[in-house]
Amino acid sequence: MRKYLMAAVAAGSFAIAGSANAAVVFGELTGGNALSNGGVFEQLNPAPGFSVGNNNQQSNNLFAFDEVQSVTLTAAVGGLTAGTVVNSHYVFFDPRRTRRAIGYVDFDSEVLAVLTTQADLTDTDMLLGNANVNYLSPNLRGLESSDIATFAGNRLDLNFRASSPGDFVRVLTVATAVPEPASWAMMIGGFGLVGGAMRRRRKATTKVSYA
Known part of the structure; x- marks a missing residue:
């Protein structure tokens, strides 16, 4: 799961690079x-x-x-x-x-x-x-x-x-790097992947116990 998180963060980071x-x-x-x-x-x-x-x-x-x-x-x-x-x-x-x-x-x-x-x-x-x-x-x-x-x-x-x-x-x-419109979409998508991966990870590690 850690690999997927790192990949999603990297995608968002690369999307930030753009020409002003x-x-x-x-x-x-x-x-x-x-x-x-x-x-x-x-x-x-x-x-x-x-x-x-x-x-x-x-x-x-x-x-x-x-x-x-x-x-x-x-x-x-x-x-x-x-x-x-x-x-x-x-x-x-x-x-x-x-x-x-x-x-x-x-x-x-x-x-x-x-x-x-x-x-x-x-x-x-x-x-x-x-x-x-x-x-x-x-x-x-x-x-x-x-x-x-x-x-x-x-x-x-x-x-x-x-x-x-x-x-x-x-x-x-x-010269300042700013996100292009398409890059914003990629970056938001990357953050979405991070959030989804974190939810799946929490769900997989949840334990249920009975009295």
Whole structure:
């Protein structure tokens, strides 16, 4: 009977493993002449063929979109070691003429690292990029000395001054395992097996005595 109990518990445990959907939750421009010239935060859901990286948007808006989810880093990057599991997101500001954008972007899990150099962005495009997006990599892609990107908890705070080709960062957040709907059913079924096995065991060991 102990074997059946262990098998049922194991089934429930394996059912818990599942991928969380990484998501940009909210963002806002709070200052800078991008805001005073009509800029807003815009969350994108790129369609196939979307290009980013070299004066493609020419907008006062601050943009963000989600990339891959629950991916294991194959090499150390951004202060994270190889083997770290992350969700990835892309945040950028690509105005027509020189503008400053001050604001923030919130994510659904804790920020682990922000990739700000052309080398780090280019090296991780294939592993972490959105499959629908064509990532261009001109000189000065990433951030420059006048740009600031800091993070704490689930929030990225930014102060970008950009013209051509724009400012771009890749944000890596915690990948959290959550049960999928089908996995919940498997897990509940596993607990049911445990309960049934325990009842049968009690019944089998019950003794009846007569006075």
